[in-house]
Amino acid sequence: MEKKIVLTGIARSKGKAAGEAMVNRQRIGWAFNHVGNEDGMVMAPGADMKGKIVTGKIFVYPTTAGSTSGAFSLYYKCKVSHHGPAGLICQEVHFIDINGAIAGEIPAVDKLDQDPITTIKTGDWVEIDAPEVGEKATVTITRKG
Amino acid sequence: MKAKMKLTTYQQEMLDGKHGEAKQFCMDKLLDFGKAVEATEMVDLVLTLNCCPIYVKDRLEPKRLAKLNEYDLGHSPLYDPIFAMKDAHVHDESGTECGNDPYMCQLDKAGEIKGQPNGKPWNFELPGKGSFRLDEEMVAGFKAGYDKLMEHGWLPWLSCNPYFNTRIPKMGEYAASSESSAACYINTILGARTNREAAINTVYCAYTGCLPKYGTHLDEYRAAKVIIELTDEVRDNIKGMADWGALGAAIAEKAGNRIMAVLNLPKKMGPGATKNLISCASPGMNDPMLHLMGYTPESPTLEAAFKGKMPKNPERYTVTMDDVVEMYHHLNAIEPAPGPEKAKPVDIVFFGCPHATWDEVREVARLVKGKKVKKGVHLWVQTDTPTYFMAQHYGDTKTIEDAGGHIFHQTCIAMSPIRHYPKGTVIATDSFKYVKLGGGFGPKWIYGNPEALVNAAITGVFTPTARWDYWSKPREKCLASEKERPLYQGEKPMVD
Numbered sequence: 001m002e003k004k005i006v007l008t009g010i011a012r013s014k015g016k017a018a019g020e021a022m023v024n025r026q027r028i029g030w031a032f033n034h035v036g037n038e039d040g041m042v043m044a045p046g047a048d049m050k051g052k053i054v055t056g057k058i059f060v061y062p063t064t065a066g067s068t069s070g071a072f073s074l075y076y077k078c079k080v081s082h083h084g085p086a087g088l089i090c091q092e093v094h095f096i097d098i099n100g101a102i103a104g105e106i107p108a109v110d111k112l113d114q115d116p117i118t119t120i121k122t123g124d125w126v127e128i129d130a131p132e133v134g135e136k137a138t139v140t141i142t143r144k145g
Numbered sequence: 146m147k148a149k150m151k152l153t154t155y156q157q158e159m160l161d162g163k164h165g166e167a168k169q170f171c172m173d174k175l176l177d178f179g180k181a182v183e184a185t186e187m188v189d190l191v192l193t194l195n196c197c198p199i200y201v202k203d204r205l206e207p208k209r210l211a212k213l214n215e216y217d218l219g220h221s222p223l224y225d226p227i228f229a230m231k232d233a234h235v236h237d238e239s240g241t242e243c244g245n246d247p248y249m250c251q252l253d254k255a256g257e258i259k260g261q262p263n264g265k266p267w268n269f270e271l272p273g274k275g276s277f278r279l280d281e282e283m284v285a286g287f288k289a290g291y292d293k294l295m296e297h298g299w300l301p302w303l304s305c306n307p308y309f310n311t312r313i314p315k316m317g318e319y320a321a322s323s324e325s326s327a328a329c330y331i332n333t334i335l336g337a338r339t340n341r342e343a344a345i346n347t348v349y350c351a352y353t354g355c356l357p358k359y360g361t362h363l364d365e366y367r368a369a370k371v372i373i374e375l376t377d378e379v380r381d382n383i384k385g386m387a388d389w390g391a392l393g394a395a396i397a398e399k400a401g402n403r404i405m406a407v408l409n410l411p412k413k414m415g416p417g418a419t420k421n422l423i424s425c426a427s428p429g430m431n432d433p434m435l436h437l438m439g440y441t442p443e444s445p446t447l448e449a450a451f452k453g454k455m456p457k458n459p460e461r462y463t464v465t466m467d468d469v470v471e472m473y474h475h476l477n478a479i480e481p482a483p484g485p486e487k488a489k490p491v492d493i494v495f496f497g498c499p500h501a502t503w504d505e506v507r508e509v510a511r512l513v514k515g516k517k518v519k520k521g522v523h524l525w526v527q528t529d530t531p532t533y534f535m536a537q538h539y540g541d542t543k544t545i546e547d548a549g550g551h552i553f554h555q556t557c558i559a560m561s562p563i564r565h566y567p568k569g570t571v572i573a574t575d576s577f578k579y580v581k582l583g584g585g586f587g588p589k590w591i592y593g594n595p596e597a598l599v600n601a602a603i604t605g606v607f608t609p610t611a612r613w614d615y616w617s618k619p620r621e622k623c624l625a626s627e628k629e630r631p632l633y634q635g636e637k638p639m640v641d
Contacts, residue, residue, distance in 0.1 A: 012181055027402070027431075031218075033585050036564070038214035043564075043585030066428055067582065068323040069196070069218050071343040076219030081210070094431060095360055098181050099343030103174075103223070133181045 001145035005119065009089075009112035011130030011137040013101035017087035018127040021120050021141070022057045024049045027065035030074035030100055034066055037076050040083030049122075058126040059085040060116050064094035074100030087128045089116045089139060102133075109137040150179050150357065151186045159353055167233035170226065171349035178346060179357030187355040188319040188362055191337070192312050193235075193243040195323050195347035197303065198224040199283060200290035209282070215562045216249070216283045221290065223348045228293055235298040236354030242312045243351040244302030245294065246324050247500065247527070247557035249287045250279060252303075254553075258284060264523055266553055267561035271492045272521040275567035299351070303555035304529035305499040308335060309416060311531065316442050321356050323347045326424035326499040326578060328361075328433035333423055336442035338362045341433040361434055367443075368452035369406040369436045372461040373399055379466055380409050382616075385594035386496075386505060389414075389421035390577030391472040392464070396422075397429030398472070399462040406436040406450040414440070417502045421577070424499055428581030466616045473613060476580050476592035489591060491573045494602040495558055496595065497527035498576035503535055505595075506552070510541035512599040513548040519605040524550035527557055550602065563588060573598050573607050 026047050028034055034044040040055040044065070054077075064070055074097065078084030088101055088108040101108035107130040112119075120126060120141055130137035152160065160176070162169040179187075198221035204213055213221070227233050235243045250258060250267060257263065258279050262270040270276040295301065302311055305324045308331055314320045316336030322328040323344035331337045340360040342350075350356040360366050373396050383392055396407060414422065423435060435441070436450035444450035451459070496509055509526050518524045526545060528536070533554035536542045542552050558572075559579055564586045573591035574580065575598060580590045591607045601607035615623050 033582055037217065037219055038211070045584045064431060068325055068328075068341045068344045069220070071345045072223060073219035075345060076217065076222065080204070080219070080222050081214045095182060095340065096343040099178060099345045102177055102181060103345050133177075134183065 003143045003145055005141040005143075007112045007114055007116070007119065007139040007141070009109045009137050009139060011107065011109055011133055011135055012093040012098045013106065013108040014130050014133050015087070015105060015107035016129050017058065017107050018125070019056050019058045019086040021122055021124040021126045022049050022052060022054060022059050023117060023120055023122045024059065024061040025117055026061070027063055028061050029064045029066035029070035030077070030097065031067035031070045032073045034070070035073070035077065037073055037081050037083070040077060053083075054085045055083045056086050058087045058089060058128065060089045060120050062091045062117060064097050068096055070096045071099040071103070075103035078104030078106055089120065089126070089128070091115065091117065107137070109139060112139060150176060150184060153187070156187055156353075156355055165230075165232035167227055167230045167352050170230070171352040174349045175346065175353060175355070175357060178343075179359070182357060182359040184357030184359045186358050188358045189239070190241045190321050190350060190354055190356055191314050191318045192307070192320040192322065193241060193347055193351040194302075194307060194321070194327055195243070195245055195344060195351065196220050197245040197248045197287065197294060198290040199286035200224065200228065200293055201282070201286040212280055212283055215565060216280065220344060220348065223345060224290070224293075227348070227352065233297055233352060235351045237298045239354050241351070241354035242300055243298070244300040244304075244307055244312070246305050247303050247555055248560045249556065250284055251553050251555045252288060252291060255284055255288060265551055266525055266527075266556060266558060269493075269523055271567050271570060274492065274569055277566050279561065302529075305557070306420070306502070306529050309502065310529070319356070319362060321347050321350050325433060326420065329423045329435065330420060332361060332367070332434045333437055333441050334419055338367075339433065341431070361432060364452045366432065367434050368404065368454060369447075369450040370403040370460070371400050371405050372447070372459050373405045373407045374461065374463050375407070375409040376463060376465050377409070379464055379469065380411050382466065383411065383469070385575070385596065386417055386421050387575035387577075387592055387594040388469065389418045390424065390575065391469050391476065391592070393422040393425030394429050394476070394577050395464050395468040395472045396435075397425045399464060399468070400430065402430050404432050404434050404436070406438055406444065406447055408438050410437055410439055412439070415504050417505045420499055420502060421575075424578045428578055470613060470616050473592065476577065477590070488606045488608045489571065490605055491522060491571050491591060491601045491607050493523045493525065493570065493572045494598050495525040495527065495572065495574050496598070498557060498559060498574065498579040500557070501526055501528040501532065503532045506532060506536045506541050508595050509550070509599060510536075510544040512595060513550060513602070514544050516548050516603050518549035518602045522602055522605050524548070524599070524602040525558065526550065526552040528552065528554055530554045559583065573601050
């Protein structure tokens with residue numbers, strides 16, 4: 001049985017994206033030392049997703065951690081090396097990650113009506129529709145039963 | 146106009162293109178960000194601190210791209226459109242000074258990296274483990290990026306600490322520092338206002354001199370949320386740069402990513418101490434602000450630290466010596482936690498992340514004077530340009546070099562691709578920031594005080610100072626003699 005959950009939140013960076021969810025319960029940033037620029041691999045010590053590749057995924061995490069270079073490293077992964085995630089869902093998208101997501105042209109959403117960390121499971125299919133910054137965004141979660 | 150942002154006449158003119166293509170391009174980007182963070186006006190900046198790019202032609206050529214993916218932090222392509230504009234110049238005419246963090250290598254020694262690995266950052270050989278050498282094309286790209294920035298009016302800081310000696314913002318002024326430790330120092334000790342600036346913004350705001358007002362520019366994002374009190378034992382027994390880093394980390398952990406007011410600090414913390422305490426900010430907490438009571442100029446009282454919104458019973462935590470010891474154990478990536486019986490071989494000992502202050506350089510020189518760094522082990526001290534030449538002038542450099550160590554400016558180990566160092570490299574440092582930054586990469590890390598680190602460089606083996614045995618035990622079992630026991634002087638590690 002397929003189960004669908006629809007959440008609404010606020011867009012911090014606009015765009016549409018769809019992909020498999022990766023849920024990381026720890027704070028994590030996008031700097032080259034947390035997620036490799038050359039391969040999209042999570043390296044942050046203690047991260048649930050350590051060793052996994054973020055490329056093309058919808059990455060779900062509480063908020064950022066670490067270096068301000070997360071902004072341009074996220075942009076680089078999305079636009080230059082093409083190892084970036086497809087979209088971001090946070091409890092709160094930090095300013096640093098907003099900066100990176102806008103430049104990387106991927107949607108970033110927060111303030112959802114349910115906690116994304118507990119509602120979304122790794123492996124769920126997630127679609128983000130975030131038409132305008134600062135406005136309502138929709139997150140549709142599809143789980144195979 | 147794209148955002149509901151109130152602009153000054155000049156800012157509007159920049160947006161309208163009256164002051165050139167580069168300013169218009171950058172204003173446009175800043176307004177996009179301003180809209181996302183709901184800013185209603187811009188602040189006027191006195192300082193912008195970012196990171197020098199690698200400037201190469203055709204960065205998407207597959208072989209070059211593969212190298213860039215290793216070396217580029219991700220910022221370099223952002224400069225390409227600006228470098229292609231004829232009129233681009235930073236906004237220094239109004240007093241916005243712009244500079245950069247340390248980067249890949251020391252530029253005036255860039256010629257030396259063409260030879261064999263010679264133990265100089267960041268070309269080195271580790272006996273039995275292999276060698277590392279910087280890619281020459283990438284070094285040339287860094288030099289080209291640096292030259293281009295100089296043309297554009299950026300200043301040659303290449304330092305994480307321009308706030309010490311080069312551009313010192315004063316209370317109430319605004320800055321844009323992507324260097325987290327600098328941001329935290331500027332807010333906490335100088336009383337000027339900066340975010341840990343998202344590092345794409347810092348490219349654009351250099352050319353406009355302004356930035357949307359948001360985050361730590363505003364009182365509500367600067368207010369303390371929790372009180373941390375040090376025990377008298379902590380206040381009286383923090384000694385050495387790593388202690389300050391571990392204390393900062395312990396404070397940050399207690400506060401759980403919230404801004405804290407810290408009580409019962411020692412009366413005299415020098416520049417190295419405050420720098421190391423505060424550099425917990427990037428790895429330990431997201432907001433670059435601590436209210437260090439007795440130091441932070443905007444917080445003469447707790448009420449002021451809470452920005453007039455102190456609850457009746459604010460959350461309050463105590464930091465004890467046990468917390469500091471625990472942090473030492475946590476920071477030593479090599480398990481089990483070190484004690485004299487767990488002595489560990491080291492390959493590289495380095496000081497200066499963030500860049501070493503002169504008091505730190507002098508301490509390394511004092512500790513290493515008349516001794517010799519063990520063959521095959523590297524001792525590196527990295528500092529800013531003013532301190533580098535001070536150390537040369539006053540003889541500290543000679544002392545360190547006579548012992549077989551090296552001192553550098555303009556560069557930082559963190560900016561070389563550490564992920565590609567030889568397998569099994571062991572790096573010992575007194576930098577909390579770097580153990581955390583580098584924690585995801587291959588090398589193993591040892592965290593210790595300068596005394597133990599210099600001893601490790603000389604013997605090739607790290608042993609912590611005995612005082613951690615003392616502080617690790619319940620106090621009634623502590624022996625006063627453990628505070629005094631000398632460091633292990635042997636040649637071979639007692640365990641592997």
